[in-house]
Amino acid sequence: EEENAIAAYTEAVNTLKSLRSDLVAVNQQVRFTFRESVEPVYREFVQLLLQSDRNEANPDNLEKAREIIESLQLAELDNYFRSACLNATPVVIDQVIDQVDTKAALIYPIILPESVDIIIRLPQQPLRHYRTELPQDQIESTLEDLRHFLPQLHRRKFFPMSQQVYNWIIRPIEEDLANSQVDTLVFVLDGALRNIPMAALHDGKQYLVEKYSIALTPGLDLMNPQRLVREDIKVLTAGLSESRQGYNPLPFVEVELEKIKAQVPSEILLNQDFTETNFENSVEAAPFPVVHIASHGEFSSEAEKTFILTWDSKINVNELKDLLQTTDLRQSTPIELLVLSACQTATGDKRAALGIAGVAIEAGARSTLATIWLVDDEATAVLMNRFYQELTDKSISKAEALNRAQKSILQDPNYEHPYYWAPYIMVGNWL
Structure with missing residues (x-):
């Protein structure tokens, strides 16, 4: 059953990819149907892959789930620009973490209908998967409240929410991060999480920014994994x-x-x-x-x-x-x-x-x-x-x-x- 479902979704996503340029034709309705019809296919597929990963960590499923999340990011950006203009040339981001910056961890927090799932890639290690079961509307309303209260200068109302989101995203991987001695967290953020600065998540004692350098990547593999040449900064x-x-x-x-x-x-x-x-x-x-x-x-x-x-x-x-x-x-x-x-x-x-x-x-x-x-x-x-x-x-x-x-x-x-x-x-x- 499950194998058939995975095969069917793989087919659906491949079809969507081949239709990219048609999906983003200059048509006002497209943006609407993207949210209603296209995006759910990707999310349901990720959910299926991660559910089937519940009992034993299946590296193939995790890799596939990550690839689908990357494809969704690409599809969203295509839809944003109304053209299939993004030709992602995969510089495998894993190689960057294994070879260029071995102090960085790549983190994919994914919001699904009944859970927040975290896929994490540490230097020289296979993907790992953690899940916190929660209804999606609760996740999204917490994120909305956090986004609302964070910029309010004279209030500290954001604290409980900031700690809650920390517990969903960082708490499950805290030990992995500490053991691997990384100092930079690179997030591929999904949905409503993009509106939240990860720097402001709080563990009860300190903010995430006090422990790690933080960066985001739209999941489009790094254009060019080179360091900034400092000699001639103009x-x-x-x-x-x-x-x-x-x-x-x-x-x-x-x-x-x-x-x-x-x-x-x-x-x-x-x-x-x-x-x-x-x-x-x-x-x-x-x-x-x-x-x-x-x-x-x-x-x-x-x-x-x-x-x-x-x-x-x-x-x-x-x-x-x-x-x-x-x-x-x-x-x-x-x-x-x-x-x-x-x-x-x-x-x-x-x-x-x-x-x-x-x-x-x-x-x-x-x-x-x-x-x-x-x-x-x-x-x-x-x-x-x-x-x-x-x-x-x-x-x-x-x-x-x-x-x-x-x-x-x-x-x-x-x-x-x-x-x-x-x-x-x-x-x-x-x-």
């Missing part, structure tokens, strides 16, 4: 400190950009200099390994509503690709790091964090550092200054540079609330 910074197009001023943006310039060689486009044309010209004139934009922007579950504000217009996620990959010069020197330091996810959009993954991929940058909610701009200036300070240290990864910056402001009594440090997330290549 940064193109652009930002708005004045109010434009109905958005509030960000008075500390100027401070932020000046502080970055004090740490690493930079070109600054501020306020009226930050136009789409100037930005494009600067990117064309010289290859910058790091592009840092401190301006309002919004991540949405729809590509056309995901944008960054400039002095005179808005750069949409699809245009960002054209701007950042303007010339052939770029191809040999991809942008190593794109930093978006004053953006937020669209209010009321449960899948808005998809937009961050979308921007990360569309910009063609190896890694993207973005914020899930709009942060205090004074704290941002402090955190970014520290981040660039750390980034010049050749011995640490980008994820660790972010981790050190977050911990440094977390230790400041003025900034200890997660509102200040938790929303920064590193997506893509964490090396």
